[in-house]
Amino acid sequence: MPGPLLPGSTIGVVGGGQLGRMLAQVAHQFGYRVAVLTGGAKDTPAGSISEIEIAAPFDDDTAVERFLAESDVITWEFENVDPSLAEAAAAAGVPVHPSGAIIADAQDRQREKRALTAAGVAVAPWRPADTSDELRDAVEHLGVPVIAKAARFGYDGKGQVRIDDPAEIEAAWTTLGGERLVVEAVVPFERELSVVVARGADGTVVDHGVMENHHVHHILDTTIVPAEIPDDRADEARALAHRIAAAWDLVGVLCVEIFDTEQELLVNEVAPRPHNSGHCTIEAAAASQFEQQLRAVCGLPLGDGECRPAAMVQLLGYLWTDGEPLWPAALRDSMIHLHLYGKAEARPGRKMGHLTCVGDTAAQALQRANDARVVLSGR
DSSP: OOSOOOTTSEEEEEOOSHHHHHHHHHHHHHTOEEEEEOSSOSSOTTGGGSSEEEOSOTTOHHHHHHHHHHOSEEEESOOOSOTHHHHHHHHHTOOBSSOHHHHHHHTSHHHHHHHHHHTTOOOOOEEEESSHHHHHHHHHHHOSSEEEEESSSOOTTTTEEEESSGGGHHHHHHHTTTOOEEEEEOOOOSEEEEEEEEEOTTSOEEEOOOEEEEEETTEEEEEEESOSSOHHHHHHHHHHHHHHHHHTTOOEEEEEEEEEOSSOEEEEEEESSOOGGGTTHHHHBSSOHHHHHHHHHTTOOOOOOOBOSEEEEEEEGGGGTTSSOOHHHHTTSTTEEEEEOOOSOOOTTOEEEEEEEEOSSHHHHHHHHHHHHHHHTTO
16 A cells, blocks of 8 residues: 555445444444445445445446445455455455455465464364265264355354264265365364454554453354463464464454464354454443444554453344333433434344443353343343
């Protein structure tokens, strides 16, 4: 980037979801305009608050051409997009951060595993499988149990099947649609950690500390920061994230998900964008993950990412089953912060928003956030 992109410029966001919405909120605070390419939907969480919403598929050449013409820089809130969009941006002279190469690696689990290994970080034992015979060979090599995951387009537990017996192999192959797979050994771990790291165009790297995450039905349910782990373990986790950011020549924000096993830290996967586990940074840090994304992609100095003790609890669509949640009841605790994503339809597993709380300790903040969530449904 020849120089910083100044306020008044337009940030092009690929994807119309809640991560883009929260980025747009920060961009407007800083005086930038926002253009969103949604992938097809209209009145999306991000697009509905942006100056420009282009409600068209990511492979619509006319829409992409307009998107590039409107944007001074492009970033991502959704990585499952054909990387040719980044190539089109390069041809049009529009910077893209993170790069199309990082997006291509992060959206394909086989490429991601190889890229992580090349960066010198440990991952769980795995094998690629592009046919049912290769799936059988992978299970034989790794031993059961394993998790077979679609190489592309899987999230929140979708696109993956656990295999506990070789007799389940053919059914797993059929369930996953005969797609290219990553087959991973099931690794016992004590906790799942994440580190959201930002890297600027000048190579400066800043992180938000180490988050500790808890999932329910494969969907992130709660996050605390800092993680309840020894300092040396936290330093090791942060170093892993910094190493990946540098090795991949990242400009932007990256979330590194990590399994903390008894013996070592294993990188599970990465997301080249802000992440649900970093939502509490909005209240807990001087510069949130979304502000860091904006600063990095615009060539501005990165902010202070250090977090005070905090917690986040996810609000899923089931909370709307009996009508509108009881917001006043939850907000009686003055330390509770509400974030809703502007989604019109609530469905049981759909992420509709989150609550955060900052406290003297992460455990205290989590208790208050959980208590607030419980009263939303009147139970």
